[in-house]
Amino acid sequence: MQFQDKTLIEARCINYQQMRNAYADIMENGSVKAAYRTVTNPTNGEIMATNFTGYKRNPSTQIFDAATAKIKSISKDLGMTPQSRAELLDLSKDDDNGDSVKKLKELFG
Template identity: 40%
Template sequence: MANVDLSKPKVPTQAPKWLGTYGKYLWPKIANYLNKNPKILRADEYLVQQYCSAYDLYRTAYDDIQENGIQQAIYKTSVNPVNGDIVNKDFMGFRKNPAYQVLSDSLNKMASIGHELGLSPKARSELSELSEPTDNKKSISDSMREFFNAKS
């Protein structure tokens, strides 16, 4: 395994300023965890930004659902055209809180990105199976030649 300089974090431990409150809270936890993994690269910071941003949306949507419920009542309001007074409010049924879709989408995005970053047991085992790059690696053209010359 290659020597890893843990004194220089690959993913900054300071969250970007533009990130929301929940994302900023999660950022250092994820960054510290990922910086211990030798398979993580500096380029993975973009994935961490996406993950923390999705987490921020998830938590914001969750808070909205907690406050306003999973579904919302729909009313049709009739007003007097002369003076604008409300004449009648008819109950039309319920609709799903729009925050539920945001919550669902952000959870799916977090699952996908989390897998890429190795944040689940299965993803970690897949990451550990990746081979380390070696200095005596074949060129791409040699690998392609070998692939096409291999007998089935």
């Protein structure tokens, strides 16, 4: 395994953990949250009203989306998707003795 592959695998693992943490937060707190604006009396600080302003997206949904996209991209770079494996096999057909095709087939079944 090359150094670059190790770095990509580590990055994939990190993003996978970020995805799982974000998903756990989404399951615990929901993907959206009601947002309110509190109106206070400027003289004594007493709360006069709490107005509903809409819904706010949980920041974990953005983390989840970004981590998922990075995992998909890294998986493709590592040949972990059907399409990327097919591309690797096509590239290896240029090999004169066919050794690289045999090695790829052993790795990816």
